Amino acid sequence: MPTRILLEGRPGVGKSTVVRRLAALLLNRRAVGFTTEEIRQRGARTGFALETVDSGLRAVLAHVDLPGPPRVGRYGVDLGVMERLALPPLRSADPARGELVLIDELGRMELACTAFQDVVRWLFTSEIDIVATVHVKSDPFTDALKRRADIELVQVNRGNRDALPEDLAARFDSP
Template identity: 80%
Template structure:
């Protein structure tokens, strides 16, 4: 049975840090996926950047200056970034996973899920035999709530207290599979 872990936490809890450190610790598994991070100007959050794992391409996913649509809160979302960077490697993995391949997604959030192709691919990944670790907000969302209710999901709370030890614990577990 594949490993399915959702890392749930509030903003600033360390979800992105856990995914990045986990990816860096993996030695016997090839990970595909992406991370996101805030873009700040003068201490104010103005957007979010998306970066593929392994220091791959990076682009601005959402920004207060982007017109949208779609818009999520005060941010316009560039769906082209999802379609060019995040979606293709995940689609390839869903269609033809390499032995030992692992999917790491930061995050299954409102901005990322505005991309229908990405959302459909995530559904396919969760129906496949691929190990997945993904981050989700603690807030309610129909898509992520449905994932959280699945019997094969392990929901792990990310907190300031466990975010430093969690990457090594997850890496050890995933590498032993």
């Protein structure tokens, strides 16, 4: 049975850092998927970049200067970035190759892409191991995932965020 872990936590607690460190620690397992990172200018957050785990391709997913639609808060979201960068490695994930899917994050910006929602639904019914980050805020899509019996919901906080990457790597990276 595949392992499906949702890392839940408040903004800024370190969920993305946990996923990036997990990907870097894996020695015997190929990770695919994506991470997100804040874009800051003069100390203020102005957007978010998306970067693929396996190839390091990077693009601006959301920014205050992007017109959208869609718009999430003050950010315009470039859904083409989801289509071009995030979806291909997720669609090609193969349990026969022993890949681990990393998704950072299942948030409003990413979920604005209907094709991404479809791929996530497929992944969570496949035989692929998954680690994904989710916000603590209620959302119909992520709430449904959190209620699934096959999901392990892990709370990320300042007390456990530093140890989590090594703990998770030990679970997924056994030779």
